[in-house]
Amino acid sequence: MSVTTERATDVLRAQDPQMADILDGERQRQATTLQLSAAENFTSPAVLAALGSPLANKYAEGYPGARHHGGCEYADLAERVAQERATALFGVEHANVQPHSGSSAVLAAYAALLRPGDTVLAMGLAYGGHLTHGSPANFSGRWFEFVGYGVDAESGLVDYEQVQQLARAHRPKAIVCGSISYPRHLEYSAFREIADEVGAYLIADAAHPIGLVAGGAAPSPVPYADVICATTHKVLRGPRGGMVLCGAEFAERVDRAVFPFTQGGAQMHTIAAKAVAFGEAAGPAFTRYAHKVVANARALAAALRAHGLAVTTGGTDTHLITADPAPLGVDGPAARGRLAAAGIVLDTCALPYGDQRGIRLGTAAVTTQGMGEPEMALIAELFAGALGGADAAGTRAAVAELTGRFPPYGA
Structure with a gap:
């Protein structure tokens, strides 16, 4: 039986609805929450097509x-x-x-x-x-x-x-x-x-x-x-x-x-x-993208500092930011939990010269979605609100509104 890429999801649902539901749930999670893990990104549809070849x-x-x-x-x-x-x-x-x-x-x-x-x-x-x-x-x-x-x-x-x-x-x-x-x-x-x-x-x-x-x-x-x-x-x-x-x-x-x-x-x-x-x-579009990733990371780091987080090294040269959320009254694991409840996904990391863990985040995925420096300022605001005790449901709704304007695959 020949199965085209367009039909693959329908074929999976017909044969294995349980797994189809799981994959649909993951698609929904990625599309409605902020992916700020420094180790993650969204591949292109062409890359996904090769993976399923x-x-x-x-x-x-x-x-x-x-x-x-x-x-x-x-x-x-x-x-x-x-x-x-x-x-x-x-x-x-x-x-x-x-x-x-x-x-x-x-x-x-x-x-x-x-x-x-x-x-x-x-x-x-x-x-x-x-x-x-x-x-x-x-x-x-x-x-x-x-x-x-x-x-x-x-x-x-x-x-x-x-x-x-x-x-x-x-x-x-x-x-x-x-x-x-x-x-x-x-x-x-x-x-x-x-x-x-x-x-x-x-x-x-x-x-x-x-x-x-x-x-x-x-x-x-x-x-x-x-x-x-x-x-x-x-x-x-x-x-x-x-x-x-x-x-x-x-x-x-x-x-x-x-x-x-x-x-x-x-x-x-x-x-x-x-x-x-x-x-x-190898194309010029990727060159523009890579520089925008760095610009977004620098803007986000500066905005997080303005909201009271202790950003290590004072900023970033790359896509990656590490910070100590202790000035806002939480450690890394607690911060990750509060942010996850608000629809903001990131990781914890070791902090130099201390036993307390911090947080690690990156701008590769949100840049792929088309977000820019204005959105980095909004993300920092949502971030600080979630850590400061803002209603998680309200923050999550604001996150969903933002990601709805910048869907991962344009739909």
């Missing part, structure tokens, strides 16, 4: 021209297009587009460059480091010896003198630059100098800023890092997945680390969707 049926272990399964001629074409578009978009010699997630990409980078027991210098988890940067609950903390660097207590900015001192003291095999909650641009050149001084590899975990890099709204780690790990969702607006970028000298090591060392068969429908997203990100 017949490539979802294809098993394709290996790489183009060297598969372990037959019938891969179109899978090979799709992956080669994704590779070519990624290398052109980021100005890099090699792209592995198979990692299933950002964490898978980091695992592959470590597998390509390190051996169990090696010392790695990365941002400490308390300052915004990711689980793959040394958490004892994660493979990284179990297989490698991690040393964590932090941020300046007053400015909240990376303390590059501390990074240098720790590198000299511990002589790591690799240095990781990247964070899940650092709102400022990293000085990749400074990390490169420190890595060269101690003979370490430099790994950039660019999961958050890579979309801004694609749009020319953030500095690129490519000229400085040996290996770059990234996600293809977030600001990049692709499907949920990962990728690894590197120079030609590390290409074979990276590819073998992805397959067969850390993963099996590639998710070919996701790779096709990544290719679509890379193609979209």
Whole structure:
């Protein structure tokens, strides 16, 4: 039976109404609440179409021209297009587009460059480091010896003198630059100098800023890092997945680390969707979008500060904002709960130099919806009201009115 994209929802409802109801509920949730998670975005309909394509049926272990399964001629074409578009978009010699997630990409980078027991210098988890940067609950903390660097207590900015001192003291095999909650641009050149001084590899975990890099709204780690790990969702607006970028000298090591060392068969429908997203990100419309994401984040950060939140580092250079809601009488988890009740969705995060958790939010999704700086001022007002004890139902109605004017997919 042939099923067109237009009929897919009807077919699902006829066959599995329970799941159809769940998916309808998620569509409604996304369309009527504010999506301020810094790690989320709305893909294009074209990306969604690729995700639901017949490539979802294809098993394709290996790489183009060297598969372990037959019938891969179109899978090979799709992956080669994704590779070519990624290398052109980021100005890099090699792209592995198979990692299933950002964490898978980091695992592959470590597998390509390190051996169990090696010392790695990365941002400490308390300052915004990711689980793959040394958490004892994660493979990284179990297989490698991690040393964590932090941020300046007053400015909240990376303390590059501390990074240098720790590198000299511990002589790591690799240095990781990247964070899940650092709102400022990293000085990749400074990390490169420190890595060269101690003979370490430099790994950039660019999961958050890579979309801004694609749009020319953030500095690129490519000229400085040996290996770059990234996600293809977030600001990049692709499907949920990962990728690894590197120079030609590390290409074979990276590819073998992805397959067969850390993963099996590639998710070919996701790779096709990544290719679509890379193609979209290469156009002038995406460049305008990336810069608007940053402008919106700066406007929202300033508005939140005006309403009394303690915004870390005083603002942002990126799509991402972190803040301490304590001046409004709540901690991060309580703030997330109150905001969720009001239809505002975001995350909690670690705050440097304190046990209390803060909040992390981003402007990628609302910018995709078409919102601009006037809407950022309104969001901050709704935000402060919800945290200040305003009626949650009234705030939620105001949120629904706002999102109704900016639907995710124009309908």
